[in-house]
Amino acid sequence: MSHRKQIKHHHEPGHLHEFTFSTCCRRPLLTNDTWREKLAATLDVSNREFRFQLVAFVFMPEHLHLLTYPLDERPRFGEYLAHIKQPFSKQIKEILVESHSRLLEQLTVQERPGKSCFRFWQEGPGYDRNITSHNAIVSAIEYIHENPLRRGLCRRAVDWKWSSARYYLNVPPRQQEANLPFIHGLPDGALD
Numbered sequence: 001m002s003h004r005k006q007i008k009h010h011h012e013p014g015h016l017h018e019f020t021f022s023t024c025c026r027r028p029l030l031t032n033d034t035w036r037e038k039l040a041a042t043l044d045v046s047n048r049e050f051r052f053q054l055v056a057f058v059f060m061p062e063h064l065h066l067l068t069y070p071l072d073e074r075p076r077f078g079e080y081l082a083h084i085k086q087p088f089s090k091q092i093k094e095i096l097v098e099s100h101s102r103l104l105e106q107l108t109v110q111e112r113p114g115k116s117c118f119r120f121w122q123e124g125p126g127y128d129r130n131i132t133s134h135n136a137i138v139s140a141i142e143y144i145h146e147n148p149l150r151r152g153l154c155r156r157a158v159d160w161k162w163s164s165a166r167y168y169l170n171v172p173p174r175q176q177e178a179n180l181p182f183i184h185g186l187p188d189g190a191l192d
Helices: 033-050 077-098 102-106 134-150 165-169
Strands: 016-022 052-059 063-070 108-112 115-118 127-131
Touching: 016 077, 016 134, 033 052, 033 063, 033 077, 052 134, 063 134, 077 102, 102 108, 127 134, 134 165
Parallel strands: none
Antiparallel strands: 016 063, 016 127, 052 063, 108 115
């Protein structure tokens, strides 16, 4: 019997949470703008439904980082992540089936003898941590935004479209960009 990795989420009201999760086998699957737009839309739906505010994000070719602020006293982290991953995976599978893509076969994995499934995301919950201090918040946002720069995908963090870096570059009122997830910015008092 396989053992599925479980992660215990700890939450204190007022804490921000950083999530990182990867594509299956860390394949560069998030390189298609249409797919990234679908991911952004799925993220928006999940944020509304589970009452998470998006503080910062970056979509990389094979993983993504989210810095979120849960509004509920007892956030449902596992359900929130599943609500992002599962509907998005289903949409991508439908696209691959309709286009008869060879990628469908490559992303179909055998779970056990006689049982296979489509897997867009790496199995397991990914990485999750609480962010509680001013310095940790600033460091997390910088790390998220500089990810594409460190990888050589752009010359400046603000040049990478699939990130919240430009949102933080703008002076208020901050501009929301089309096709990106809605960014709430830092909650009041987060940097006090």
